[in-house]
Amino acid sequence: MSGLAWRGVVEGFYGEPWSHADRLAWFDRAGALGLDHYLYAPKDDPWHRERWREPYPADRLAELARLGRAADERGVRLVYSVSPGLDMRFDDDADHEALAAKCRQLLDAGIRSFALLFDDVPMEEPELLGRQHGAVAARFERSFLRPAGIHEPVLFCPTDYAGLERTPYRIGLDRTLPRDARVLWTGADIVVGRVTSDDIARAAAAFGRDLVLWDNFPVNDFDRSRVFLGPLTGREAGPGLVGIVANPMVEAAPSRFALHTVAEWAADPSAYDPSAAADRAYRAVAGDDDGDAAGLRTLVDACSAWPPGAPRWPRLDDAVAAERWDDAATLLRGLAETAPSASTPVDLAAQLGPWIDAARATGAAGVLACRVLGGSRDGADPADAIEELSTALRLLEAEYADVARAAVLALVDRALERLGVVGTxxxxxxxxxxxxxxxxxxxxxxxxxxxxxxxxxxxxxxxxxxxxxxxxxxxxxxxxxxxxxxxxxxxxxxxxxxxxxxxxxxxxxxxxxxxxxxxxxxxxxxxxxxxxxxxxxxxxxxxxxxxxxxxxxxxxxxxxxxxxxxxxxxxxxxxxxxxxxxxxxxxxxxxxxxxxxxxxxxxxxxxxxxxxxxx
Missing domain, CATH: 3.40.50.880 (Class I glutamine amidotransferase (GATase) domain)
Known part of the structure; x- marks a missing residue:
């Protein structure tokens, strides 16, 4: 099948927003990759959410205007989203006028695409709330978008944005939301391992509208100790799905590994090969044209699991389960030797820095544990091995960043027990x-x-x-x-x-x-x-x-x-x-x-x- 019509990235996570430099660096890649929409929705921008009625101060407005121009120059469309749902008075004309005025300020600054977000707001009387939200979108389209000469469909995020069934909220929304509106939807749940064509068909029927998948991949705001560097997996396309926006990590540069694979999937879902896409993404993102940056490969491998609850590093798990201690030690040695090379982009090395340090500590502790478990230290003084392991364990536990931590802690515990240490x-x-x-x-x-x-x-x-x-x-x-x-x-x-x-x-x-x-x-x-x-x-x-x-x-x-x-x-x-x-x-x-x-x-x-x- 051909690719999705609407493809992009949504900066929609909780936590520190991307910097202006982060956004520009992404725009430099995004247009060429085909992820040519950028949905501006950082939760920590107060004028986007809590203070949505207020116009932007001059300096913040100028920054957004520069961002919009930079996106245009690089073939990316900046979509400004506003999230009024926390306290909007739906029956108050003044609030509807404030919403239009807010977006008119952005329009005057050169931004030509808009989205309405009602995610993560209280949902009492869901059927009524759905009708009210749809009516806001209809009025926004009628009183602001069309008079401004903007004829694209309303891009809309409902409060009930996850799941497959027709709910009271969705019934109310269906009565008032414009028929051609595009609904942002996260899948069967908020963070998912799979999106099937059946999921899409059921959700599209539940909303009665075409869907844009708000894919909470590779976002890490729910666990800031982890990074997700692997390829997009478990995704199907189907009738009713017209687009995708991937929600990246707080760390912008490391997000590129995953986003490159999202771009490949969105361009041709039926031909997508996650393993091949991951290899191409690694070479493109790590700058590894000649194998020079292989020092990051083991780290990427150890942080490629998705969804978040999936086994972290299956190759290590398999070696440990089979007690192939030499194989496990080889993997962990690669982790211990993790290092950026001369060709690694500076921002990537800096933002991955905590995980590079953690990889070294994790790998070093794991190698020591494998030596004990594999018998290579038989005959040595157990006190020396205990001291070595205990020192490595303290270094590992000092790292906030998480790279295969649980698996290696279990290995260290097992090795210490082999040496007669039980610390309960x-x-x-x-x-x-x-x-x-x-x-x-x-x-x-x-x-x-x-x-x-x-x-x-x-x-x-x-x-x-x-x-x-x-x-x-x-x-x-x-x-x-x-x-x-x-x-x-x-x-x-x-x-x-x-x-x-x-x-x-x-x-x-x-x-x-x-x-x-x-x-x-x-x-x-x-x-x-x-x-x-x-x-x-x-x-x-x-x-x-x-x-x-x-x-x-x-x-x-x-x-x-x-x-x-x-x-x-x-x-x-x-x-x-x-x-x-x-x-x-x-x-x-x-x-x-x-x-x-x-x-x-x-x-x-x-x-x-x-x-x-x-x-």
Whole structure:
């Protein structure tokens, strides 16, 4: 089949927007690749979203005008999107006029294409909301686009942008949205491994409109420790799909590996070969015309998995499963030798820098582990091997960037066990702390035990009927959490907050690295005040709506929801029960107390909260 008619990139991720230089560098490639639309939708541009009614200040408008001219010169169409859905008053003519005026400002600056986005807004009364959103688009087309001489169909992102079925929202939208509007759709879910022709047919029927796939590939705003450098996979085309816009990573230059393959797929989906496309993308992006840049190949291979939940590095997994330790060591040695070459573009080397460093540390630790597991160190002094592995492990755990981290940590654990080291308990002399987790404790859980042990406590993984304090991690089962809820001992948690009665609701927003102290005089604040950076890079933050009796020590600066809350013994919890002992919630999430993630300030806050609970 022929290629899709509408092809491009959407800068629609959460987190730091691309720089002007990043965008220009992409435009230099995009037109020639055929990804000749650039949808401007950075969530961190306040005039695009929160302050959509306000005109751009002169300097920001001039920058957008320069960006539009640069895109035109390179054969790329800049599509300006506006996202008014957070607080638009649909029955207020003034808001419709403000929307038109905002876009007229951009039109006067030379931008000729526009999109309306209603993604990620609250959805109450969905059928009514769908009708209102469609009516906004129809009025926008009638009162702004057509009088401006813009005759292209409205490009529209609905609130209900993922999924295949006809929903109340989509029924309402169908009644009012212009018939020729193009609907942005992410697939069967928000981030997907596959898009099939059946998915497309069902979704197109559900909307009653042609679709443009907003492909959340290779976006990494949901896990800033990772990069996705592999090819687009698992995509089909079909009737009803007229275009694609790929949502790239926060790191613009590394995104090119994946975006080059998106361009190949969009040009001819039926002939697309992911492996061949990946090879061509590598040569084009890494500047490897003569094999000179082969030092990045192993890193790219180790970071090519998609979707995000897929096995990270299957070649390593296969070698380890078969106990082919020489093969595993060869792969890991390539990782340890990762290095940009003289032909690697400067921006690519700089933006991949944290992952290059992590690759070296991961590879070095993995090679040492394979030597132990393969018996090549038999006869050597075990104490020397333990020291070498422990040193390599500390270097690996110091890296925020994630390159095959979990697989190599498992290898190191296995090698240390072979050498007789089992680190599930740290003995101190103080209070007994039981860290409740799952059957496969996260590295952050193990680090937490060690940290508490170094702080003078008797900490260990797993339950203990004599525990002075329980910590419920996200890895614990709900059954374990409910059992812990009734125990008359202090409890700290960042998982299962609602079943524990510690919150009426909880969530895990993405791409955050700091909290705001709300009660600097509270002992759990550790003497800190104001905004405190708790993660070494952007990651997930557990937020909660705490019981009324909780003291909110810190909150999320963006949503205002609690991230550290302490509820005294005898107070009423969120579920109406009475706290049998002091309770506290904490901001950690899936990675928990991972050493590559938490800052010294986060460690101080956790220790202060633990000590406050213990009294």
């Amino acid at each position: 308990r740290t003995h101190g002399t103080g209070a007994t702390v039981a860290v409740l987790t799952g059957p496969n404790p996260a590295p952050g859980d193990r680090e937490l035990v060690e940290f508490l042990g170094r702080s003078g406590m008797r900490a260990h993984l797993g339950d203990d009927p004599a525990a002075d304090l329980l910590i419920v991690t996200r890895g614990a089962t709900e059954e374990t959490a409910r059992a812990a809820a009734s125990r008359p001992v202090p409890l700290l948690a960042w998982g299962h907050l609602v079943p524990l009665g510690l919150a009426t609701a909880a969530a895990v927003p993405l791409s955050l690295d700091r909290i705001r102290i709300a009660g600097a005089d509270h002992p759990a604040a550790a003497g800190l005040d104001g905004d405190v950076v708790v993660y070494r890079g952007r990651s997930k933050l557990t937020v909660a709506d705490p019981p009324e009796d909780a003291a909110v020590v810190a909150h999320d600066p963006e949503s205002g929801r609690s991230v550290i809350g302490v509820t005294p013994a005898g107070s009423r919890l969120a579920d109406g029960s009475i706290a049998p002992a002091a309770r506290a919630t904490f901001f950690l999430a899936a990675d928990g107390f991972a050493p590559w993630l938490v800052t010294p300030e986060a460690r101080a806050l956790l220790l202060a909260t633990v000590r406050e609970l213990l009294g």
